Amino acid sequence: MQTLNDLRLAVLIDADNIPHSKVREMLEEIAKYGTPTFKRIYGDWTKPTIAGWKSVLLENAITPVQQYGYTKGKNSTDSAMIIDAMDILYSGKVDGFCIVSSDSDFTRLATRLREAGMKVIGIGERKTPHPFIVACDKFIYLEIIASPEPSSEAAAEPRKKGKPVVKKKKVEETGPLAAARAIKRLIASSITDLADENGWAFLGDVGNLILKKQPDFDPRNFGFPKLSPLIKSLDFEIDERESGQNHIKHIYIRNRK
Numbered sequence: 001m002q003t004l005n006d007l008r009l010a011v012l013i014d015a016d017n018i019p020h021s022k023v024r025e026m027l028e029e030i031a032k033y034g035t036p037t038f039k040r041i042y043g044d045w046t047k048p049t050i051a052g053w054k055s056v057l058l059e060n061a062i063t064p065v066q067q068y069g070y071t072k073g074k075n076s077t078d079s080a081m082i083i084d085a086m087d088i089l090y091s092g093k094v095d096g097f098c099i100v101s102s103d104s105d106f107t108r109l110a111t112r113l114r115e116a117g118m119k120v121i122g123i124g125e126r127k128t129p130h131p132f133i134v135a136c137d138k139f140i141y142l143e144i145i146a147s148p149e150p151s152s153e154a155a156a157e158p159r160k161k162g163k164p165v166v167k168k169k170k171v172e173e174t175g176p177l178a179a180a181r182a183i184k185r186l187i188a189s190s191i192t193d194l195a196d197e198n199g200w201a202f203l204g205d206v207g208n209l210i211l212k213k214q215p216d217f218d219p220r221n222f223g224f225p226k227l228s229p230l231i232k233s234l235d236f237e238i239d240e241r242e243s244g245q246n247h248i249k250h251i252y253i254r255n256r257k
């Protein structure tokens with residue numbers, strides 16, 4: 001598996017061409033490649049078509065940039081993103097850019113940033129034109145970024161004969177059991193992101209990736225002083241390997257098959 005680079009990334013989002021429904025999963029995906037130091041989203045916030053973004057901006061610390069459309073039928077958002085990207089490039093504060101859009105207008109921007117030695121990651125829908133895709137070092141389709149799976153308990157609930165099934169919201173869906181399932185999914189997905197060909201991932205790397213995906217993560221929230229006791233309380237395989245130093249072992253973990 002390719003080694004993860006701890007890049008400082010500028011994440012620039014085109015609100016006009018990207019749906020807001022997967023913003024959290026999208027930011028978790030970006031965390032695999034580095035740490036976002038800039039998170040900006042561009043659009044005309046007076047338009048009702050992008051109103052859905054407003055509810056997720058504060059939750060994910062994304063700074064909205066207002067850009068009015070000066071001429072009907074013309075998209076001025078692209079120009080604002082390009083100008084900001086060049087300003088950030090010359091500031092020297094980042095190692096790469098993540099351009100979130102399905103618009104081919106950013107093809108030349110991606111090419112220019114790569115010419116300047118920047119890593120460029122693109123994220124967009126499958127309808128994204130091919131020139132923009134190949135202009136990036138890596139391009140990720142929004143459609144393949146997984147959403148959290150429904151709980152196995154709900155999926156396995158039997159249907160009773162002769163009676164209609166009435167869906168009821170269980171207490172544990174918002175209680176401690178739901179939190180435990182959510183953190184287990186987070187750990188499992190992070191292991192998958194970092195695993196070698198045999199499925200093993202170094203615990204330290206897993207912990208760092210979890211913090212990038214979910215900055216408020218802390219094992220103490222679950223009653224454990226550190227990450228390793230929390231991992232041991234869950235259903236993961238654990239391998240303690242000798243490090244070559246006295247009394248020091250490296251812990252590797254993987255998902256059970």
